[in-house]
Amino acid sequence: MTADVLLTGARIPGVDGAHDVLLRDGRIAAVGPTGSVDARSASTAGGDGVRVAHLDGRWIVPGLWDQHVHFTQWAQTARRLDLSHAHSAAEAADLVRDRIAAERSAGAEAEEPLVGFGFHDALWPDQPTRALLDAAAGGREVVLIAGDLHCSWLSTAAARRFAPDTADDPSAAVLREDASFAVTSMLSAADDATLDRWAAEAAEAAAARGVVGIVDLEYGWNVEVWRRRMGAAASGAARSLRVEFGIYPDDLERAIAAGLRTGAAIGGTDGLLTVGPAKIISDGSLNTRTALCVGAYPDGGHGVANLSTAELVQWMRLAASNGIEPAVHAIGDRANTLALDAFEEVGCGGRIEHAQLLDAADVPRFARLGVTASVQPEHAMDDRDVADVLWRGRTGRAFPLAELHASGAVIAFGSDAPVAPLDPWIALSAAVTRSRDGREPWHSEQALARDAALRASTRSHIGLGEPADIAVLDADPFTCRSADLRGMPVAATLLGGRFTHDRVGWV
CATH class of the missing domain: 2.30.40.10 (Urease, subunit C, domain 1)
Structure with missing residues (x-):
């Protein structure tokens, strides 16, 4: 005791x-x-x-909660090549070339793939091509992951290992959505023991920012991963967070067969590990121009629907009827309308992850349907310049936090780490100020009061x-x-x- x-x-x-x-x-x-x-x-x-x-x-x-993270990827990000400041494909390739040259000079060239993270290509003046990356890679396996996690740029050597069907197709240098997720889920620069140590360090760093809990939406079957990290033999740092783990459609029937239900505690973890939601990805992202929208992007496209409406309803109904809360990834306004329609048809509550662009008529539906708006305010700061170009004329409806709050919707803040840092104070600041780096506030009418922002970052009082x-x-x-x-x-x-x-x- x-x-x-x-x-x-x-x-x-x-x-x-x-x-x-x-x-x-x-x-x-x-x-x-x-x-x-x-x-x-x-x-x-x-x-x-x-x-x-x-x-x-x-x-x-x-204690603060980050209600949308990809924790294993976040734990690895500090060890990956930082591409967040690359302003062109050529500049990103130069960073790869410099890293490989530095490793060779130090006699520490690794056998594992070189993984970079954080590029944003929507406003690049040039294209991320296979030839450009191969010239920098010099035969090395290189995988560069976009800052929104929805696309990846592979060298030929990396494609042969992780996406062999695309290795001989120069036009497939950049993989998007499911094809990209499949690659990033296979990436691991270390064994389980090393990854667990990095995860413990990341958990300790989160605790230093006042964090007590996360909703981990890392792709894959994470119950065993976290059970191992939180077991009796785990270090204290690995037990410094409450964790709710998400379940993806690939594992939903397995979870149901195992009797998992949202909110249920997993044995052997002192109550720190509980079952989270079933995450269903309905559209893409803004930077990859795959977020499903009513209005067209400058190239004429409207984004992508990863599932038909019938498929979305089917997955949600399967989850909800077995006690697992649906959490639907929806970024574009059309995707959010379809997700809310699906919640209404299934007759259950749940979460919409991101809710970045909303039709005004859909805002009050969150509260009416009992759907939580699981949002990432720092994305507004990351994406404001891209949104002003790709969603021109519609950004008054982007990240409408004040309207959601006024409508009575439950709002839950997250980071989507590693897309943004796992630090709720960053999300809270972005929601309150709608600004960063001394810039003028972006659509300040959608700012939240501090008490509302704190409630969205916590789960108790x-x-x-x-x-x-x-x-x-x-x-x-x-x-x-x-x-x-x-x-x-x-x-x-x-x-x-x-x-x-x-x-x-x-x-």
């Missing part, structure tokens, strides 16, 4: 005065003005006593009986400068009353 924890001298944003908060058995056992909780009598009988943390006026908020999942901050998120939200200093994080991050030294 662990010790009780008494947080004393804490301030709660929007509430007057300092407070004491007692944490016991994973829950908030008492909240009151400072001095009102007797630490000497607070400890649980037979426990390890009470640990007192003097917060000295620091602020406490519920500071109150009796609530989970003892708490972030301790060095600044008040409701009154600090808007520019400081993005880098909010986090002094400590507690998960179920257990410190997972402690910068001050309370443990």
Whole structure:
């Protein structure tokens, strides 16, 4: 049995005065003005006593959640070639050439493929061709993954290994949607033990930003991956997050046969691992011009529907009827209309992931149908220039957070890491300011108030009986400068009353 924890001298944003908060058995056992909780009598009988943390006026908020991540890819991203600042295909190829030359000079050329991440080709002045990448790769297997995860650019050597049907087709240098997902799901630069160590480091870094939970939508069968990471032999860092794992259509019948239901805890993980939603990808992405839209892109296309309406309904009905919440990826306005139509036909609630471009008539349907808008506010900052070109004249309906909130919709923030960093303060800042890097706000009428943005980043509140999942901050998120939200200093994080991050030294 662990010790009780008494947080004393804490301030709660929007509430007057300092407070004491007692944490016991994973829950908030008492909240009151400072001095009102007797630490000497607070400890649980037979426990390890009470640990007192003097917060000295620091602020406490519920622990933060990132409700859309691809965690294994995020854990690997820091070790991949960064292409996010490449302004052309030629510049990206030069980065590949430089990395390979540096590895050779250091005598450390790897046998594994060189993987790059983060390019955005929608506004490139040139085309990502097989010949261009081959010239830079020098026979090396090279896979470059777009920043939105929806396409990848392969050298001939990489295509022979990961997509042999395309190796002799120079026009297939860039793979999109399912073909690209198939390649990226096969990429692994390390064995399970190494990947798990990287995942533990990423979890520890997330805890340092006040994160207590994630919804992991990594492609594949992730229940065993997380069971291994959270097992008795796992390091403490691997157990510093609550994880809800997603299920894709390829594994849906397997999950049903195993009796998995959304919200159910997985044994052997101390309740940290639970079943998440069934993710169904209905369209593509903005940067790849595959998000399904009513209006045309400059090239005349309207995007792609990965599933027919009947197929979408079939998958959603199969999931919902077996207790697994549907989560439909929909970015374009036409895709969102079709997804909401499908929720209405199936007669269930669930989530729409992204909801980036919405028809005005569809905004109130989220609340009416009980569909959560699972959104990634930082994407608005990443995509504003591309959207102004590809969705010209329609960006007033892009990332309409204020309208969704006013309509009564439940909003859940995420990062889509590695598309954006796994840091809810970045998402919260983007939602509140609609700005980054000192630029003018982009459609400021769609900005959220700070309290609404915080609710979209959390799943509980500071109150009796609530989970003892708490972030301790060095600044008040409701009154600090808007520019400081993005880098909010986090002094400590507690998960179920257990410190997972402690910068001050309370443990």
